[in-house]
Amino acid sequence: MIAGPDRAEVVHGSTVTEPVKFVPTIKVIGIGKCGLEAVNYISKQGLTGVELIAIDSDAEALRRNHATTQLIITQANIQERAIRFDLDVSFAMAANSRAQIKELLSGADMVVVIAGMGGTTGTGAASVIAQIARELKILSIAIVTQPLPLPNRLRAYEGNRERFAREGIKLCHIYADALIVLPNPPIEEAETSVPESYKRADSLIYQFVSGLAGLINNQDSIIGSLSDLRLLLFRSGFAKFGSATATRRHRARIATELAIGNTDISNAKGILANIISDGSLKLSELTEVMECIQLNSDNSKVIQAITYDESMGDELRVTIMATGFNLSRHLYSGDSK
Numbered sequence: 307m308i309a310g311p312d313r314a315e316v317v318h319g320s321t322v323t324e325p326v327k328f329v330p331t332i333k334v335i336g337i338g339k340c341g342l343e344a345v346n347y348i349s350k351q352g353l354t355g356v357e358l359i360a361i362d363s364d365a366e367a368l369r370r371n372h373a374t375t376q377l378i379i380t381q382a383n384i385q386e387r388a389i390r391f392d393l394d395v396s397f398a399m400a401a402n403s404r405a406q407i408k409e410l411l412s413g414a415d416m417v418v419v420i421a422g423m424g425g426t427t428g429t430g431a432a433s434v435i436a437q438i439a440r441e442l443k444i445l446s447i448a449i450v451t452q453p454l455p456l457p458n459r460l461r462a463y464e465g466n467r468e469r470f471a472r473e474g475i476k477l478c479h480i481y482a483d484a485l486i487v488l489p490n491p492p493i494e495e496a497e498t499s500v501p502e503s504y505k506r507a508d509s510l511i512y513q514f515v516s517g518l519a520g521l522i523n524n525q526d527s528i529i530g531s532l533s534d535l536r537l538l539l540f541r542s543g544f545a546k547f548g549s550a551t552a553t554r555r556h557r558a559r560i561a562t563e564l565a566i567g568n569t570d571i572s573n574a575k576g577i578l579a580n581i582i583s584d585g586s587l588k589l590s591e592l593t594e595v596m597e598c599i600q601l602n603s604d605n606s607k608v609i610q611a612i613t614y615d616e617s618m619g620d621e622l623r624v625t626i627m628a629t630g631f632n633l634s635r636h637l638y639s640g641d642s643k
């Protein structure tokens with residue numbers, strides 16, 4: 307578990323060897339096409355320190371995937387049933403493979419479950435995986451996308467997908483410790499291409515996972531403590547996430563403002579702010595980030611993490627995860643804030 311010791315001694319027989327650093331294991335599990343694409347994106351960026359797992363009912367999609375571990379989930383006993391937008395079917399697909407999923411998750415300290423809500427495979431499987439993680443006492447974070455927005459006049463059919471997606475999101479909310487629902491581009495951005503909007507989601511997911519991996523695996527990362535992180539995420543419910551970079555003067559303030567965007571984080575229970583630089587972060591910039599967060603939030607507990615990544619060059623990245631929000635308000639009032 308994350309809350310475990312930072313240092314452990316390895317004992318071989320009676321000989322005590324050098325102390326080794328306790329490095330928690332993060333397993334990142336992509337389910338269905340959206341999840342698989344996100345995992346591929348993460349793999350292409352060359353992220354290390356996390357184990358990538360792909361789960362799908364589509365053998366062809368798995369063949370194209372770069373995850374080191376893969377699992378095909380079966381549709382065997384549901385072939386006779388109509389499979390569009392049926393949560394029972396969606397749920398059964400993963401539930402049939404519980405034993406294998408359990409095996410894949412075991413040994414993890416934290417799992418990140420990624421899926422697009424609205425497709426048959428990922429919508430049910432994501433919450434089954436989060437449920438299994440809970441049974442195994444593994445901290446889980448679900449990060450999901452919603453179907454692309456459509457004008458009302460086209461909702462007769464696709465409205466069912468939206469409802470189906472909402473059901474899947476609610477189940478993830480029940481079983482995952484923390485749930486991030488990625489915002490779609492607003493309908494006013496109709497000229498954005500579909501691949502472009504998918505890529506935005508993939509990139510945000512990558513920023514989230516790489517930030518987490520940086521915090522946990524980076525020897526230089528400075529964070530309150532790993533148990534603080536666990537405390538922040540454990541049963542924390544609906545969370546909001548943003549990430550942005552800036553360069554030059556006031557890069558810290560600008561990146562923080564952009565990462566928060568138009569998101570209302572004023573009532574967050576907790577906030578994790580991760581500042582990533584090549585090591586050139588100044589004390590004054592640290593203050594700028596904290597001041598900017600304080601301006602936007604009330605009395606939230608803020609955990610500040612500083613991670614170094616030499617490839618950042620002049621850029622400073624700030625990622626903000628704010629936890630403890632009301633999911634229904636987000637789902638039913640179209641509240642994207």
Ligand SMILES: Nc1nc2c(ncn2[C@@H]2O[C@H](COP(=O)(O)OP(=O)(O)OP(=O)(O)O)[C@@H](O)[C@H]2O)c(=O)[nH]1
Nearest residue numbers: 338339340343422424425426427428453454504507
């Ligand atoms: N970010 C991202 N989202 C995607 C991508 N493809 C699909 N999605 C979204 O994910 C949602 C679910 O679609 P899929 O991932 O294709 O569905 P699935 O889980 O494979 O389920 P099946 O219906 O069984 O194929 C859709 O509503 C899309 O909004 C992708 O390449 N990237």
Ligand SMILES: [Mg+2]
Nearest residue numbers: 338339364427
């Ligand atoms: Mg699919």
